[in-house]
Amino acid sequence: MVASFFWAFVIGGLICVIGQIMFDVFHLTPAHTLSTFVVIGAILDGFGLYEPFIDFAGAGATIPITSFGNSLVHGALQEAEKHGLIGVLTGMFEVTSSGISAAIIFGFIGALLFKPKG
Amino acid sequence: MANEQRKLQTKIMQEYYQLEKKNETKRPVVQNCLRAFLVGGIICSIGQAIQFFYMYFFHFTQQTAGNPTVATMIFLSMLLTGFGVYDRIAQFGGAGSAVPVTGFGNAVISAAIEHRTEGFVLGVGGNMFKLAGSVILFGTFSAFVVALIKTILIKWGGF
Amino acid sequence: MKHFIFFFTFLFVFSACQQNDMVDPTLEQPTKINYSTKNAPFNQKVAKKAEEIAESYDGVPKAISVNTDRKLLLAFQLDHMKRFQLKQKEKTIEKKLKKSFRDYDVTVSSDMKIYWETEKLINKLENLDKREMNKKVENIIQLSREET
Amino acid sequence: MLKGHRTWVFHNQPVIISTATVGGPFEANGRLADDFDLLHEDLWLGEDSYEKAHKVLFEEAFYKAIEKGNIEKEQVEFIISGDLVNQITPSSFAARTFGVPYLGIFGACSTSMEGLALSAFIVNYGGAKYLLTGAASHNTAIEKQFRYPTEYGGQKPPTAQWTVTGAGAALLSNEGKGPAVTSATIGRVVDLGMSDPFNMGGAMAPAAVDTIEAHFRDLNIDADYYDLIVTGDLGKIGRNVALELFEKNGVQMDEEKFQDCGLMIYREGQPVLSGASGAGCSAIVVYGHLLNRMKKGELKRILAVATGALLSPLTFQQNETIPCIAHAVSIEFRG
Numbered sequence: 001m002v003a004s005f006f007w008a009f010v011i012g013g014l015i016c017v018i019g020q021i022m023f024d025v026f027h028l029t030p031a032h033t034l035s036t037f038v039v040i041g042a043i044l045d046g047f048g049l050y051e052p053f054i055d056f057a058g059a060g061a062t063i064p065i066t067s068f069g070n071s072l073v074h075g076a077l078q079e080a081e082k083h084g085l086i087g088v089l090t091g092m093f094e095v096t097s098s099g100i101s102a103a104i105i106f107g108f109i110g111a112l113l114f115k116p117k118g
Numbered sequence: 119m120a121n122e123q124r125k126l127q128t129k130i131m132q133e134y135y136q137l138e139k140k141n142e143t144k145r146p147v148v149q150n151c152l153r154a155f156l157v158g159g160i161i162c163s164i165g166q167a168i169q170f171f172y173m174y175f176f177h178f179t180q181q182t183a184g185n186p187t188v189a190t191m192i193f194l195s196m197l198l199t200g201f202g203v204y205d206r207i208a209q210f211g212g213a214g215s216a217v218p219v220t221g222f223g224n225a226v227i228s229a230a231i232e233h234r235t236e237g238f239v240l241g242v243g244g245n246m247f248k249l250a251g252s253v254i255l256f257g258t259f260s261a262f263v264v265a266l267i268k269t270i271l272i273k274w275g276g277f
Numbered sequence: 278m279k280h281f282i283f284f285f286t287f288l289f290v291f292s293a294c295q296q297n298d299m300v301d302p303t304l305e306q307p308t309k310i311n312y313s314t315k316n317a318p319f320n321q322k323v324a325k326k327a328e329e330i331a332e333s334y335d336g337v338p339k340a341i342s343v344n345t346d347r348k349l350l351l352a353f354q355l356d357h358m359k360r361f362q363l364k365q366k367e368k369t370i371e372k373k374l375k376k377s378f379r380d381y382d383v384t385v386s387s388d389m390k391i392y393w394e395t396e397k398l399i400n401k402l403e404n405l406d407k408r409e410m411n412k413k414v415e416n417i418i419q420l421s422r423e424e425t
Numbered sequence: 426m427l428k429g430h431r432t433w434v435f436h437n438q439p440v441i442i443s444t445a446t447v448g449g450p451f452e453a454n455g456r457l458a459d460d461f462d463l464l465h466e467d468l469w470l471g472e473d474s475y476e477k478a479h480k481v482l483f484e485e486a487f488y489k490a491i492e493k494g495n496i497e498k499e500q501v502e503f504i505i506s507g508d509l510v511n512q513i514t515p516s517s518f519a520a521r522t523f524g525v526p527y528l529g530i531f532g533a534c535s536t537s538m539e540g541l542a543l544s545a546f547i548v549n550y551g552g553a554k555y556l557l558t559g560a561a562s563h564n565t566a567i568e569k570q571f572r573y574p575t576e577y578g579g580q581k582p583p584t585a586q587w588t589v590t591g592a593g594a595a596l597l598s599n600e601g602k603g604p605a606v607t608s609a610t611i612g613r614v615v616d617l618g619m620s621d622p623f624n625m626g627g628a629m630a631p632a633a634v635d636t637i638e639a640h641f642r643d644l645n646i647d648a649d650y651y652d653l654i655v656t657g658d659l660g661k662i663g664r665n666v667a668l669e670l671f672e673k674n675g676v677q678m679d680e681e682k683f684q685d686c687g688l689m690i691y692r693e694g695q696p697v698l699s700g701a702s703g704a705g706c707s708a709i710v711v712y713g714h715l716l717n718r719m720k721k722g723e724l725k726r727i728l729a730v731a732t733g734a735l736l737s738p739l740t741f742q743q744n745e746t747i748p749c750i751a752h753a754v755s756i757e758f759r760g
Contacts, residue, residue, distance in 0.1 A: 001170070003357035005163050012162025012218065013155035019213030021156035024145045027621070030216050030225075030579050031252050037217060037256035046264035053721040055225045055363035059165035062184050063191065065253065066156075069186075072261030073268075080269040088265045091260060094560065096184035097194065100254065103223050104246070106196040107230040111242045114231050116475075116575045117202030118468045131618040137673075138619065138627045141665045143583040143699065150580075179390040182423050201578050208578025209696070224578050232574035235474035249577065251543050 011060030022098050034065050041069030071095040150212050157187055157211030161218045188219050195223035225249040318407040319345050323378060325350050330377060332372050341395050345411050349381040350418060352392040363387050387419040429643025431611045436513045438605040441547035442598045444488030446713035447482050449590030455691040460713040468565060476515060479553035479563035483519035486559055486594035495598040502628040503543050504676050507536040507560060508704050516526045533733030534658050536560040537708035538752040542609035548597045557740040561592030562703030571738055583725025584624035585662050587697035589690060592604050603717050608642040610753040620746045622693045626663025626699055627730040633659060639729055648678050656686035657707035659729035660700030677722050686710035707731040719758040
């Protein structure tokens with residue numbers, strides 16, 4: 001348990017450091033950086049490398065945005081196994097939906113509740 | 119984007135570029151990285167804690183706890199964004215608060231809050247994914263390509 | 278500065294409560310405990326054997342198992358540094374167990390939640406009858422099959 | 426009268442008979458809090474959108490300037506103003522409130538001095554008796570316009586600048602007492618290929634230097650003529666770059682004398698990174714702080730050089746470089 005927290009902290013932190021380097025050294029905007037991360041996550045899962053990574057780092061691998069790409073691929077592959085090529089299309093959001101729907105729902109609730117503070 | 123990559127047309131421009139770079143306050147890369155590590159690590163540890171919470175008190179396994187964890191993190195992100203704290207954390211933490219899924223939530227929620235003055239349909243609805251849209255686009259498209267290639271290889275390539 | 282202090286206090290308090298809320302069952306029982314399974318509705322000999330097999334693998338400090346007349350459920354923990362090979366380990370152990378206990382429907386899981394649930398079940402085996410136990414084991418197996 | 430290439434000299438001496446400045450909560454904590462006529466506690470100014478709050482900043486500055494000038498609203502013949510929001514709506518909407526003939530101008534953060542130069546020109550040649558000019562910016566309205574949503578957690582690099590919330594207005598007339606506008610140099614658009622929208626100072630410095638040098642050349646004077654040469658919003662980086670450019674071009678410039686409005690507004694420790702910026706920045710400092718100092722007799726002649734970066738989020742996304750401009754206005758006080 002302690003090890004889980006430790007590695008979640010370290011791996012999660014290191015992924016963020018990579019992001020910071022992309023910000024500061026390569027002068028990428030946050031949008032560019034995050035898009036790159038998502039694509040990297042998708043590719044890593046394509047090679048089957050992201051799952052072991054999650055097993056190891058737990059939330060350190062599932063909380064960074066890279067896991068978004070991973071779970072998109074995962075959903076697509078799961079469905080593809082059952083329904084063939086068309087599953088690639090239909091399964092895409094099967095696993096990720098919670099992140100996106102949570103963002104949409106809480107985004108709207110936030111807009112109802114809050115004003116920008118400046 | 120990056121100044122370094124752009125070709126500066128004239129000699130004056132190149133000279134000025136050198137002069138300006140010399141005077142420019144350097145980004146404190148090492149300090150920023152340390153802060154990003156700290157903030158990112160803390161956010162992921164909170165994620166881990168929430169995941170254990172869902173596993174311990176609800177019927178979620180390590181695998182299935184991921185979804186409610188992400189949703190909870192985005193909920194927390196909404197609170198912090200709404201109370202005007204998240205942008206301050208971000209100024210300190212940089213990528214440490216942008217890379218975790220809370221940063222994705224913050225991008226959606228901040229845009230939604232910002233544009234409520236233009237109404238809920240055109241303002242909130244139209245602008246919600248102003249910043250986060252690219253993440254969804256490139257995530258979805260790259261996942262499509264990756265999954266397509268992999269499926270084809272498995273089905274017909276005999277891998 | 279005030280905001281940062283606020284933020285870190287918030288984080289600290291938050292994560293601290295979360296951690297305290299969770300009593301770690303593995304930390305409470307660091308060494309092997311001889312569960313009294315004599316009065317269990319099914320003879321747990323197979324499960325004990327399975328535990329021994331699983332624990333003979335490198336990097337598996339602890340495994341727990343229950344069996345009914347047809348089903349065998351085993352949950353194990355893995356040294357953290359070996360967790361990269363978690364899925365392979367799971368497969369090898371499952372294969373081995375399937376070979377060793379051909380009469381049983383074998384389920385192997387490395388999931389922490391399954392481990393906790395199995396442990397809970399073992400602790401109250403004595404108070405269960407066969408039907409209840411079948412149901413409980415079936416529930417855990419279902420849980421471990423859930424995806425996403 | 427045109428002198429040299431691009432400098433107007435105003436022989437009829439249009440006088441700034443009154444000025445008014447309005448600021449937001451962040452400015453109230455700043456160094457120049459005492460020089461404001463009106464300070465707001467609330468960034469919303471009691472309105473339901475930041476754009477409306479922006480408009481209110483304008484209205485209040487105009488009203489206050491008229492009040493301090495001891496004239497009636499109806500006596501104001503023209504308003505020349507501008508800001509940074511799309512299609513300069515806050516400025517135009519404020520002009521709607523007044524119902525006075527109005528010229529909307531856009532020069533990004535150089536709007537304040539562009540307005541003052543044009544106003545002085547009009548007043549000088551008898552185009553108006555009373556003329557109001559002003560510029561304003563509102564931190565969150567501008568952030569929303571040019572950068573990210575205000576609550577978005579995007580880390581700003583140390584080169585970034587903080588947009589001022591505030592408005593400055595000046596009432597000009599061809600008679601009366603007060604500091605006189607003696608000359609103005611119109612800038613040209615200078616682009617040396619900088620493209621980082623988080624480093625405006627570095628992009629704008631050459632424009633400021635170009636205009637100041639042109640001003641000296643056209644009037645055949647040097648930096649000694651002025652007690653203070655103040656740039657609009659170059660910030661720390663822009664100011665240093667400008668000083669270095671002066672040295673390189675062989676223009677003598679006293680470091681003490683060459684100040685920047687963006688570095689004057691806020692205190693040490695306020696999280697403004699490289700300094701302040703925005704159309705309101707130079708308007709507030711010149712119309713508030715500096716004219717007050719002139720009235721106290723601390724300064725006799727100043728040259729206010731407002732700098733503007735003429736970019737939009739669109740041009741930045743299309744990888745265009747940032748064209749910049751600076752307008753210089755000389756203000757003299759002869760007791």
